[in-house]
Amino acid sequence: MPQRFHEGDFVRVRDDYPIGHIRTPVYIRGKQGVIVKDFGAFGNPETLAYCLPTEKRELYKVRFWQQMVWSSYKGGPRDTVDLDIYEHWLEKAE
């Protein structure tokens, strides 16, 4: 059972590369961010895409600092990128 997160929790995206209909972009895998919103539970696209029986997964808005995502990022240190990520792709970070 994946754990629940709360606003302000630091999380890391799983650095994992399974095959299938994955809605977690490759560029964000392994990166660290912070939970900014809990949207509630949504059908898991990884099974929905194949019309398989699905389970609800908690969906979070996660904010990442661009300089931590792209090593050569050109822009202010405050610039961010927000992604919507399902709970089973997130792990607790320090």
Place this chain on the structure above:
Amino acid sequence: MSTHEHHDHDHDHHDHDHNSPPQPDDKVHSYYQILGTAVKELLIEKGVVAADEVRRMIERRDSITPANGAKVVARAWTDPAFKARLLKDANAAVQEFGIDMPTTHLVAVENTENLHNVVVCTLCSCYPRDLLGLPPSWYKSKAYRARVVSEPRAVLEEFGTSLSDNVEVRVHDSTADMRYLVVPRRPAGTEGMSQDALASIITRDTMIGVAVVEPLQN
């Protein structure tokens, strides 16, 4: 094709073919376009959907324009209570305009003096179609999708939008069930304008976040 294969009349077929203007149905269809057409034809043949239902749905989708989004933003600019409702629960707020989005979750994000929002879908082309209509072709291009997330300031510059380093640029990558609408900043000099007049200056690109609403020129 067969009419082009006999060589007994006098104009040059080669030049003719190349000089005629491109026609909308000239292009070669991709594997997925053919697959889509095949599935549609099967669904119609088996009576699951009627051809007219498909046509009507396409016609309805094609008829939606960014004027929908502009009305919503103009109201948010002039009615603080509505803006609060829009930022809290955008689906409920746009329902006040008769815009019903039963299967997508709309999130409105507000630009401020210190924050500029810009929207992308790096995985496909998710877009708030009920408010903005069909996405422009650049929004679906690989170049926009890859670059706006990794070098948003450079992409915004190419759209003619220069932002100070003091402004936080926040990219929203629509990776899941949420669709994002940017509420641009209301420019100075528009204080006395009606909601309808304001809606007329709010454009598609300002609600995607690649542009800002220009101050009025007198």
